[in-house]
Amino acid sequence: MPPRAALLAALNAGVRAAAPSDALARHLPPRPRGRVLALALGKASVPMARALHAAWGAPDAGLIITPHGTGAAIPGFRVMEAAHPVPDAHSEAAGGAALRLAAHAGAGETLVVLLSGGGSALACAPLGVTLAEKAETTRALLACGAGIHDVNTVRRHLSALKGGGVLRAAHPQARVVTYALSDVVGDDPATIAGGPTVPPPTAPGDALTVLDRYGLALPRARGAARPRGAAPPQPERRVPRDRQWPPRTRRRRARPRGRRVRRARLA
Structure with missing residues (x-):
């Protein structure tokens, strides 16, 4: 051949x-x-x-x-x-x-x-945020140089x-x-x-930790990711x-x- x-x-x-x-x-x-x-x-x-x-x-x-x-x-x-x-x-x-x-x-x-x-x-x-707000969160993370693992950690806890x-x-x-x-x-x-x-x-607290790491305010995303009744963002034990x-x-x-x-x- x-x-x-x-x-x-x-x-x-x-x-x-x-x-x-x-x-x-x-x-x-x-x-x-x-x-x-x-x-x-x-x-x-x-x-x-x-x-x-x-x-x-x-x-x-x-x-x-x-x-x-x-x-x-x-x-x-x-x-x-x-x-x-x-x-x-x-x-x-x-x-x-x-x-x-x-x-x-x-x-x-x-x-x-x-x-x-x-x-x-x-x-x-989208869970606790609109589709536009979730897209804004993703864009903000990417603009800060967040890796795919961090981006997925946040997106996962803003989704049903x-x-x-x-x-x-x-x-x-x-x-x-x-x-x-x-x-x-x-x-x-x-x-x-x-x-x-x-x-x-990952747990919801991990998403908040990622947002803290990059200094992102994003109040709507933070409110949606925080476990109900939880106080300050802390990583949760898995x-x-x-x-x-x-x-x-x-x-x-x-x-x-x-x-x-x-x-x-x-x-």
Whole structure:
């Protein structure tokens, strides 16, 4: 085979191996019994939802949240398009729809969550602040040179969706299964698409500490991040995850480097 053809063949094989639909299809088990709900969130939400439909058929209720201009009709799924990388009013509407879908996952039912990069902008649920105020907070942090970890720490505690919001919305006896395509270094599940099914690794007091570190007043953000009834901003002692969250969710995570997909139980 000529060198050029060999290189193109290798490139195409790599692209096929990393295709969201193929990556998900390889790891889907048989459809679980009972009612199944599905939420696909992120830039790869359409091909991931398509793979789920091919393997399991239409969900009993489904929602796809994807960037503007990338939606596609898939049986069983409602499609909502929103902005990326800067959230818009459509992102806020999509965030509310995602939480409502999760709230309909009842005892003994299965909620499948398909996550990929861009989800944190495509679906927003501002908590205690408006979308504009949350965007102002993010811009102020970036202007001060805050790193992505600090930015995410603050944003997580100004959101009803990020940091486990979907998991909290579902019934305590619902089974929540997450399949995530990682686009972040280190593959931290709390960071992929904002971690809507992952217990938050930080506490509200940590968000206040970040704002203090950069000397940012932002009274609305501070008021929203401060725990109710709490006095002065102090970092809070973290509660171990096994004491804070029920062991009722599983995840699979596809790593950007390659062929391994890990499965772990979230406590």
